[in-house]
Amino acid sequence: MHSVQYGTKKIEFQIRWANRKTLAIEVHPDSTVLLIAPEETSIEDLKAKVTKRVKWIVKQQEYFEQFLPHTPLREYVSGETHYYLGRRYVLKVNSGDINAVKLKAGQIIVYTTNPSPTNVKSLLAAWYYNHAKNKFETVLQEVKPKFQQDDISIGDLQIQRMKKRWGSCTPNGKITLNPELIKAPTKCIEYVIIHELCHIKIPNHSKSFYNLLEEKIPNWEKWKMKLEKIMV
């Protein structure tokens, strides 16, 4: 890892050497910076290039920043607001002799033998996780036909907690989604899945990527914004 200092900001970057004539700078959604550099370039040259493009790099990082999931602080006690599929629910913790989670009339009710916040948190997390699994799979099946003409191979869907991203995909089409996404409206889930499916065809965030995204989900920006808002 190399870095350049720009005012109070330290820009860290990684280098991938390649058999090419020009330097490419990529800023990834997790805010990391990757330089794809011609083999004969010196580190000093690369640092100078990064310094020259620093404003652009920071702008890209700020742009991606807004998609990063926020983890709101929760205490897991009655009266707190929790989200499911974009709707607000008031948490109610009921002590008893069963462990279960149910949605009822605007409430998310956790029945538990042990009402400690840690236990309520893990019961809720398990409930969200199961619902995420089913919902994400359903949405994936629904949006698949949009990609019929695109000749991409869509692999398995998996769910994994990620600190900084809603989703990711591998070149062989395996999609990973953040279970937190189940708290957002269905359309937002659709947006993230379509975003990842577009990446199977175009791995970067180039203009052609956004053209493809626009074609598949024309109002994607609206859902992206909503995703951001609801999670704050």
Ligand SMILES: [Zn+2]
């Ligand atoms: Zn992306």
